[in-house]
Amino acid sequence: MAARRPDDVERSNFLTLGYLRPEVHRLIVKEKLRAFGWSSPDVIQIGDSSGFYGVNSDLVTSHLDGLHYVNLSCCAPMGFDGYYAVAHFMLRRDPSIKAVVLYIGAFNFVSTHPDVSFAEPLQNSFDSLRSYVMPPSLALREEILKAVYGPSRMPSANPELEHKLGFIRDHNGWLAEDDIRLSGKALDDYWRTQCGPERLIVWHDLDRRIFDKIAGLAALTAGYNAKLILMVQPLPCPFAGETFATAVRGLDRLRSVYPNLVVAPADVFFSLPTDMFSSFPHLRIGGEITNSQRVALAIAQALGRPVRQSGDARAGRESTFPIADRNTPLTWSDDRFSEPVWRTDGARIVRSGEETRITELNSLGRHGVGTKVERIEPDVPYIVSAVVKPDPNRVFWLEVLDTTQPDNYGRAFFDIDAQTSVRFGDAVDVDIETLPEGWFRCWLSMRFRGTSMTMNLLIGTKSALEYVGDGTSSIAIRKAALRPGARLNAND
């Protein structure tokens, strides 16, 4: 074994690297510390997934004149002790950090997260004496285990996860929201459960331990002459109850003890329309644009710095999020699904009046149809949609590939029965719209780097695109379309 000098992150024992055991959260935290631990940021963000998805580092940086912002948030299982460990790790390395943004979901005020499964490992690995005494050979642990397990059995052996980690590295720690998308009745039921039948959040039991945790972080940052800026994720429904006012008073008391503590906004809690959220703690993709501006403004005010308002241009076109509607002209559409325009893969096309049915064959492999669409504009988000009616024992997959750059792809599956959709790869947004007569419009949006793309409409299961077909399962399909936009808000 050649000797090599590992850095503090590589030599840590943080990843369990268990055989066949995925550990997405730990990989994200470790990747962030590895990528940004020595990047000399001016402002860092810690906290749970509400900030991980909800604050676009590049947008914040673009609004702050000359200040570099890094998003080190991940997930609630880190716990406040985990947030502390990350903050301390960064502050020790770069005492010139001017501010730490603690961006948390409002739920933290009523319950510390029941699962804080890796707060202690985080502390042990990055914020304790143990981290200094780990033997150097541990740095090679990942490579050795890759050789012993085989690369495909490592926790990180997942193309989608690799894709996400690459996105995180490229966007200073931010990850575009990718919750399972609910629609129709499933969505209604979800919000009824989360916000109550009246769609009004009423909380009664304030968990006062949060004040101790915030005080600890304020003391830590004060020791490094940095500000602690506390920001709470907006709530997805209107709210009521004494808990909120009590929390605000508690924070006011803390501010009087810790002059470096800034709470933005001062009244802490506010709500936004429900449709801006993908789940209770997460803003839906697109919502991070204004939210990031809000964060930048709070930082600028706390540090007495100017705010650059024209952030969109500086941040690049990634920050725009056009909404398509019934008036948006289609770039392309097809309702014939005939060869040779459409090629078949493990399927046969049967036309019956207005309806086209794609039926899977008894073969192993993919089952569906595909076509190529030319003359699209590069770097512009497009919505790819199909109106379908699949079999109950199958889900519908929509896949789009940049023809000139195969690593630029988007994929989503749509479980019509459960009214859920999940996106993968570079897909920006995804959803299911319910149409009359049992039809559904399934769409995903994506930005293509090239000028042509391939669209595949596939039958599959929730976990597999390639399998042995049964010869009978099928989807009925009415129309495939392409139009500019990042989100589709209306039927056409």
Place this chain on the structure above:
Amino acid sequence: MTFNSYVFLFVFLPSVIAVYSLLRETRYVNWFLAAASLMFYGFAGPIYLVPLLFTCVFDYIIGQLIDPDRRNEYRKSLFILSLVVQLGLLATLKYAGWLAGVVNNVAPWFGLAVSLPALSLILPPGISFYTFHTISYTTDIYWGKFKPHNRLIDYVTFVAFFPQLVAGPIARASNLLPQLAAKRPPITWAQAESATWLICWGLYKKIVLADNFGQLTALIGDRLTPGDVQGGMGLLFAYAFAGQIYCDFSAYTDIARGVAKLFNVELIRNFATPYFAASPADFWRRWHISLWRLVRSYLYDPMVVRALRKRAARGLPISSEALSSPVPLLTVFVWPTLLTMSLLGLWHGAGFGFVVFGLYHGVLLVAYRVFHIEENIIRFLGRRLGTVVAIVLMFHLVCLGWILFRASDPQLFPAFASIGALMSGRVMEWPLLRDFGYGLILYGLPLFLTEPFAFRKGKEFVDLYDDWSWPAKTLAYIFVFYGIVMLGAREQSEFIYFRF
């Protein structure tokens, strides 16, 4: 505080050894050992010290009173009182909640409107073990095999001795108490080396093998769903758990023996290559040896002797030939075997699954005896091949029992159905077989290499260390160290037998 925790290895144990060394020749040494043991146990929760100390003191007093030399006319009643109190305490803390649930569910079948409260009592760690320690003390005194000890502190040290308190080996008073009561010389370098190896090998088995087998068991268990019966998945589940429970439990014993050796105390072996057993009787002579010996001495043998005496009193023959006919076989062998094994199963936990597990092994014991299975295999296939086949068969029968032990209720049917599917030619999907199979081979390889070797030597692998050359010992330590550092499971998990 578990044996594989940093606190135990780097703080508690070194501190206790250091102070013990200073006090070793004084009369306070057992006061210190008892205090350290109680502190070790109380780490889990000071409340747990209450039943432990009660059990200790109560049976110490009873032991004094039932000494045959005292000729106390209430000896028998006091002894029975001790059994009732100790087993009652164990039953209350361990089984009351479960029994209440059973009664509530069964009562309506008999038209009874019963609703017992659903008790949820905290189970003190190791209560099954230390209760048996004290029962062995009073029982041996009652039977005149052992004299009551006159120093309470020595007795408390015996019951609470921290290396074996929570998960055995279950020490008989006649074996351990004299060691603890006597003045012990300082350990030699050879003993220290042997102790260190026991601890290191135990840690390796726990952290590298048991915990990784455990994670594999959980992963495979997640695939045991009624809607997706994959041929053979239950067998892989059984193999993984067989690896886990053996490595976990034997690791605890190794560490316990090693730690005890540092105080110049010898604890008995608890395992002897159990997966090389050729019959159920052979298996139970190799698995959890201390429990089997205890249960055999205090439960099975008395039942058999009582049945034989009854037959003899009625003038019936008690030769082996006479006992092979159905009725005597039933009363002298089958009934004691099934009852003993059911109770042994129940000892492991409150649940019908454990009873069924015990009963299953009881049925195996009976079947092997009645049908002379091992002997017939060897007669049919020859000594060498027959022994191999008998061992492989017994291993798989044990694995089926492990499914009963480990699988949750929803997993049971898919586990056995998948084995049935395998027998009818359906194999699981190749990616699953490849990945799970590779994991089993990866973590099983150290066992495949060491266990046959130990079996042929008639010892446990850990005990072969003393015969090795120093290069071999050095290599062994390097292997163990890097195995733990590289392959060790990072999430600390409790020893399985802590729950019993």
